[in-house]
Amino acid sequence: VRALIVGRGGAPALADAPRPAVPGECLIRVRAAGICGTDLQLLDGYADFAGVPGHEFVGEVEAAGDERGRSLIGRRVVGEINVGCGACASCTAGVKEHCPTRTVLGIVGRPGAFADYVSLPAANLHAVPDDMPDEAAVFVEPTAAACRILEQTRVGPSTRAAVLGDGRFGQLIAQTLKAAGAETLLVGRHPAKLAIAASLGVETAVAGSLPPDAARFDLVVDATGKPEGIAQAVALVRPRGVVVMKSTFHGEAALPTWPIVVHEVTLVGSRCGPFRPAIDLLARGAVRTAPLVSSVARLEDYQQAFAAARTSLKVIFRM
Amino acid sequence: VRALIVGRGGAPALADAPRPAVPGECLIRVRAAGICGTDLQLLDGYADFAGVPGHEFVGEVEAAGDERGRSLIGRRVVGEINVGCGACASCTAGVKEHCPTRTVLGIVGRPGAFADYVSLPAANLHAVPDDMPDEAAVFVEPTAAACRILEQTRVGPSTRAAVLGDGRFGQLIAQTLKAAGAETLLVGRHPAKLAIAASLGVETAVAGSLPPDAARFDLVVDATGKPEGIAQAVALVRPRGVVVMKSTFHGEAALPTWPIVVHEVTLVGSRCGPFRPAIDLLARGAVRTAPLVSSVARLEDYQQAFAAARTSLKVIFRM
Numbered sequence: 001v002r003a004l005i006v007g008r009g010g011a012p013a014l015a016d017a018p019r020p021a022v023p024g025e026c027l028i029r030v031r032a033a034g035i036c037g038t039d040l041q042l043l044d045g046y047a048d049f050a051g052v053p054g055h056e057f058v059g060e061v062e063a064a065g066d067e068r069g070r071s072l073i074g075r076r077v078v079g080e081i082n083v084g085c086g087a088c089a090s091c092t093a094g095v096k097e098h099c100p101t102r103t104v105l106g107i108v109g110r111p112g113a114f115a116d117y118v119s120l121p122a123a124n125l126h127a128v129p130d131d132m133p134d135e136a137a138v139f140v141e142p143t144a145a146a147c148r149i150l151e152q153t154r155v156g157p158s159t160r161a162a163v164l165g166d167g168r169f170g171q172l173i174a175q176t177l178k179a180a181g182a183e184t185l186l187v188g189r190h191p192a193k194l195a196i197a198a199s200l201g202v203e204t205a206v207a208g209s210l211p212p213d214a215a216r217f218d219l220v221v222d223a224t225g226k227p228e229g230i231a232q233a234v235a236l237v238r239p240r241g242v243v244v245m246k247s248t249f250h251g252e253a254a255l256p257t258w259p260i261v262v263h264e265v266t267l268v269g270s271r272c273g274p275f276r277p278a279i280d281l282l283a284r285g286a287v288r289t290a291p292l293v294s295s296v297a298r299l300e301d302y303q304q305a306f307a308a309a310r311t312s313l314k315v316i317f318r319m
Numbered sequence: 320v321r322a323l324i325v326g327r328g329g330a331p332a333l334a335d336a337p338r339p340a341v342p343g344e345c346l347i348r349v350r351a352a353g354i355c356g357t358d359l360q361l362l363d364g365y366a367d368f369a370g371v372p373g374h375e376f377v378g379e380v381e382a383a384g385d386e387r388g389r390s391l392i393g394r395r396v397v398g399e400i401n402v403g404c405g406a407c408a409s410c411t412a413g414v415k416e417h418c419p420t421r422t423v424l425g426i427v428g429r430p431g432a433f434a435d436y437v438s439l440p441a442a443n444l445h446a447v448p449d450d451m452p453d454e455a456a457v458f459v460e461p462t463a464a465a466c467r468i469l470e471q472t473r474v475g476p477s478t479r480a481a482v483l484g485d486g487r488f489g490q491l492i493a494q495t496l497k498a499a500g501a502e503t504l505l506v507g508r509h510p511a512k513l514a515i516a517a518s519l520g521v522e523t524a525v526a527g528s529l530p531p532d533a534a535r536f537d538l539v540v541d542a543t544g545k546p547e548g549i550a551q552a553v554a555l556v557r558p559r560g561v562v563v564m565k566s567t568f569h570g571e572a573a574l575p576t577w578p579i580v581v582h583e584v585t586l587v588g589s590r591c592g593p594f595r596p597a598i599d600l601l602a603r604g605a606v607r608t609a610p611l612v613s614s615v616a617r618l619e620d621y622q623q624a625f626a627a628a629r630t631s632l633k634v635i636f637r638m
Contacts, residue, residue: 090558098558098582152583230576239409239417248577255574257549258567260588263417264471267586269579 003115004302008050010043014300017052020111020119026069028059028077028120032296033113033317034138035309037169037225038248042107043306046250054114054317055081055106058128058137062117069122077125078140079118080275081105097272114299116319126275129283135296138316139289140278142169145246146176147281148273153219153242153266157181160216162236164207165223166193168313169246171292173221174202179286182219187236193313196291210236222246227253230267239263244270289314322434323621327369329362333619336371339430339438343384347396347439351615352376352432352636353457354628356488356544357567361426362625365569373433373636374400374425377447377456381436388441397459399443399594400424416591433618435638445594448602454615457635458608459597461488464565465495466600467592472538472561472585476500479535481555483526484542485512487632488565490611492540493521498605501538512632515610529555541565546572549586558582563589608633 003017019027034056042049057079061072083103084096091099105120106112128137146169149155159182163174166188174186174197186197186204194204220237221244222229230253233243245267260267281287294312297305299319309315322336338346353375361368376398380391402422403415410418424439425431447456465488468474478501482493485507493505493516505516505523513523539556540563541548549572552562564586579586600606613631616624618638628634 095559227576240414245576245580248580250577251575252573253576254571255576256570257546257564257572260586261564261567261590262588264588264590266588267579269581269583269585271580271583 001116002299003052003111004054004299005052006043006050008048010045012043012302012306014302017115019117022065022119024065025119025121026061026065026072026125027063028079028118028125029062030057030059030113030116030118030319031076032134032138032319033057034142035305035315035317036142037167038107040306040309041249044250046248047107049107051106052111052115053106054112055104056138056141057113057118058134058140059113059118061125064122066122072122072125072127075127076134076137077127078137078275078279079105079120079126080124080272081107081141082272083110083121083124114302114317126279128279132283134318135293135316136282136289139172139282139287139292139314140275143172143176143278143281143287144273144275145169145271146173146273147277148270149173149177149221149244150180150277151273152244152268152270155180155182155219159183159218161185161219161221162187162217163221163223164229164233165225166190166197166204167223167225168292170221170223171197171202171313172287173223173246175200175287176281177219177221178202179281196313199291200288207232217241219244225249227251231255234259234265237263237265239265241265243267246270320435321618322371322430323373323618324371325362325369327367329364331362331621331625333621336434338436341384341438344438344440345380345384345388345391345444346382347378347398347437347444348381349376349378349432349435349437349638350395351453351457351638353461354624354634354636355461356486357426359625359628360568363569365567366426368426370425371430371434372425373431374423375457375460376432376437377453377459378432378437380444383441385441388444391441391444391446394446395453395456396444396446397456397594397598398424398437398439398445399591400426400460401591402429402440402443433621433636445598447598451602453637454612454635455601455608458491458601458606458611458633459594462491462495462597462600462606463592463594464488464590465492465592466596467589468492468496468540468563469499469596470592471563471587471589474499474501474538478502478537480504480538480540481506481536482540482542483548483552484544485509485516485523486542486544487611489540489542490516490521490632491606492542492565494519494606495600496538496540497521498600515632518610519607526551536560538563544568546570550574553578553584556582556584558584560584562586565589
């Protein structure tokens with residue numbers, strides 16, 4: 001069976017790999033997997049990555065090592081990507097996302113989903129509705145990460161929100177905040193991507209077109225993926241407002257910090273989120289993904305797929 | 320009457336100045352005023368300051384422009400430093416600290432307390448207990464700023480807190496967190512200052528002596544006043560912990576932001592705080608200040624006083 005293996009130098013290659021066989025876990029045949037900004041960063045050397053990338057997937061459970069898993073055999077599932085040790089303070093508190101010795105699918109110490117098969121514990125898996133296409137199900141993981149924002153700060157009809165970054169993740173975040181009732185503005189640099197958001201009913205603005213004293217948003221989410229995103233977010237948030245930080249990138253950001261102190265801004269780092277509300281948002285069409293799919297590629301065409309993902313929205317591998 | 324006037328070049332000079340006479344406000348004869356880190360930054364060019372600095376004071380009300388003020392005539396008072404327009408959304412919500420056109424005593428558009436007289440609205444003034452010495456009362460304003468932290472994040476006996484910076488402000492913050500029940504560690508670079516904190520019952524550590532993987536604090540307050548403080552705070556806080564940002568300084572901080580995202584850290588900018596709890600902490604001795612007073616100077620000796628404040632703890636002008 002095949003797996004896309006990235007060497008420490010960052011060059012990927014399609015290789016023959018054994019079927020993963022982790023005692024107690026589920027063996028999942030991958031049906032489709034999405035390329036995320038983090039995958040591109042891993043290819044560029046972020047976190048000194050080596051291994052099989054890919055953490056946004058939908059697949060069918062073929063074998064299981066426990067009873068819970070056996071009930072999923074033959075079902076299409078999506079998977080939470082963090083696997084904790086099960087014994088530390090974080091894990092016993094139910095927060096496997098912050099287990100200090102966790103593995104993370106396709107990111108830390110666990111082969112990812114750009115492969116014919118992956119392995120995950122049954123506790124990480126969620127069955128998807130029969131009428132949800134694979135091309136929508138691969139969006140469950142990033143939509144869950146967008147839903148994490150709703151757990152971290154109050155979002156509702158009185159919230160004026162701005163999302164910085166018109167890429168694949170910013171698009172999902174804007175739709176998620178809008179679904180939670182917020183008056184939401186997506187700010188980006190790419191007219192074609194903003195047009196897609198607008199076609200989905202999201203209000204948009206070109207970055208730089210906002211007046212410099214427009215610090216009027218209750219909530220600003222930085223999904224630019226760029227070092228300059230945080231300072232831009234801080235400049236747009238109202239005093240005592242909230243900036244959610246979603247961008248992970250190599251290196252340091254140069255940040256004037258006195259405005260954060262003087263305006264008493266709260267910045268919140270935000271990573272993985274809950275799958276159930278994400279599946280629900282996608283199932284009821286509150287977050288729409290079909291227009292976000294730029295192309296569907298075969299795994300063997302990974303070079304073109306990664307190249308396309310650098311400039312377009314979501315590129316999906318179809319196994 | 321005298322006022323210490325700082326020119327835009329940053330050079331202070333003692334000058335004759337008219338008694339301030341603002342219609343509707345109180346005229347206060349300054350009895351004593353403390354030098355704060357912000358004052359030193361203003362002298363160094365922060366915020367392009369020109370005017371009379373000084374915002375930590377105790378004085379006696381001599382005249383008043385309204386009924387509330389007249390009830391304070393002859394009383395010793397301390398004063399909140401923000402004066403709002405009274406009409407904007409912030410002011411009508413009771414948050415004059417974030418009025419976009421506010422003046423700030425000794426900082427923005429309002430002559431400060433390194434002078435024989437200051438003017439403030441009666442609504443900003445708080446009488447101090449008769450048995451609180453002037454040399455303690457000048458600490459009310461910075462202690463209120465420390466109390467702001469207690470409004471922004473939950474602090475109690477289960478909180479493990481670290482305060483970075485053993486200067487005048489860090490010392491007050493550490494005592495304030497301890498008074499709120501937190502297990503508190505003051506981290507600094509100056510053995511003599513740490514020894515003063517220790518003499519007040521505060522646990523201390525020399526910066527750099529903590530193991531690099533000691534990310535175990537629920538709450539870390541950056542009171543270093545330095546660009547490197549935030550990154551140090553982020554390195555010490557536990558996943559999903561809180562970093563309170565108190566340092567205002569010129570320029571930018573170079574900050575690796577991915578740990579904030581990956582560990583879902585919350586950073587909170589924090590500025591001015593409530594005076595009542597601060598007066599209470601000082602009155603009941605939960606925050607002790609006598610050992611923090613390095614020297615008491617006459618206003619005409621301002622050059623030596625500012626020089627001393629750069630290396631010692633609190634330097635107080637006695638008018």
